[in-house]
Amino acid sequence: MDILISGVGGQGTILASKILASGAALTSGVCARTGETIGMSQRGGCVVSHVRTEEVCSSYIPQGCADLILSFELCEGARNIPWLKKGGHAIVNTAQINPITVALGASTYDTQAIKDYISENSHAYFVDANSIALSCGSVKTVNVVLVGIAFGLSLLDVSKESIITAINKNVKPRFFEMNTDAFEAGIKASASLK
Numbered sequence: 001m002d003i004l005i006s007g008v009g010g011q012g013t014i015l016a017s018k019i020l021a022s023g024a025a026l027t028s029g030v031c032a033r034t035g036e037t038i039g040m041s042q043r044g045g046c047v048v049s050h051v052r053t054e055e056v057c058s059s060y061i062p063q064g065c066a067d068l069i070l071s072f073e074l075c076e077g078a079r080n081i082p083w084l085k086k087g088g089h090a091i092v093n094t095a096q097i098n099p100i101t102v103a104l105g106a107s108t109y110d111t112q113a114i115k116d117y118i119s120e121n122s123h124a125y126f127v128d129a130n131s132i133a134l135s136c137g138s139v140k141t142v143n144v145v146l147v148g149i150a151f152g153l154s155l156l157d158v159s160k161e162s163i164i165t166a167i168n169k170n171v172k173p174r175f176f177e178m179n180t181d182a183f184e185a186g187i188k189a190s191a192s193l194k
Contacts, residue, residue, distance in 0.1 A: 001157050002061045005049040005143075006080045007072030008097050012143035015170060016070065017049035019147060022166035023158040024053035035059030046076060053157060068155050069122070070146045072129070073097050078114045081121045090122040091149050093129040093142060125153065125193045132185050141182035148186020153193065 003020060007013045014036055021032035035058075037048040050061045063082050069090040071077030077092035084090060101107040118124045127149060133142040144167065150156050151163060167179045 001051075001053045001068065002066045002085075003051040003053075003068045003070065003156075004061055004066040004080055004083045005051065005070045005072075006076040007047050007143075008076065009045055009047055011047070011072040012140060013047045013049045013072060016143040016147055017051045018170045019144070019163060019166045020051045020156070020158070021053070022169055023156075023162040024051075033059040046079070048080060068150060070150060072142055072146065074111065074114050075099065075109065078117050081118060084122050088122055089125070089153075089155055090118055091125045091127065091146055091153070091155075092118060093146065094126050095128070095130045095142070125149070127189060127193065129186075129189075132189055133182055136182040136185050137178040141179055144179045144182040145186040145189070148183040148188075149190045149193070150186075151183075152187035152190025 005013045005016050017034045021034045024032040032051060032053045035050045050059055052059060052061065061083055065085050066083045067085060067088055069077060069080055069084050071080065071090065071092045074092060074094055074096050077090055096109060098109055102109045115126060129142045129145045130139050132145045133139045147163065151160065163183060164180055167183065168176055171179050
């Protein structure tokens with residue numbers, strides 16, 4: 001699978017890519033590759049992580065080849081649609097983080113137009129993942145909520161046990177339970193999206 005994860009700095013895109021890559025390696029024994037484009041992430045800029053769970057030469061997914069996009073922010077989901085293959089899936093958090101152009105009044109954030117664009121170019125699932133993450137203890141678990149939703153929709157080629165093991169491997173012990181709760185909450189939320 002080729003999975004593109006998009007968001008803005010601080011939302012946990014890189015942790016999500018580590019969890020998916022570790023989970024894939026544990027499930028199938030393949031060495032999953034990851035690559036990041038982090039740019040101005042410390043200033044709220046775009047962050048994109050690529051996860052490739054098959055034998056490939058590059059860590060980066062070519063445009064038009066991603067099987068799945070996990071987007072932590074609505075506009076970032078739309079921005080990365082060109083990487084999705086025809087018939088691919090997009091799971092998009094409906095949270096909005098205004099780009100600087102919107103904050104300065106130079107442009108608008110047209111939520112419906114953005115959703116329409118994503119829907120026209122993918123099998124789209126929109127979810128308020130921030131609310132689900134907050135119910136688990138922290139909005140910082142939105143990344144694991146989206147992984148749970150993808151797993152619940154049967155869009156990942158990894159086992160549940162391998163994801164839980166990967167969470168344990170990649171988060172501090174004091175945050176393990178909160179993150180596994182977020183993963184389970186994502187799975188539960190996926191039932192309403194089918």
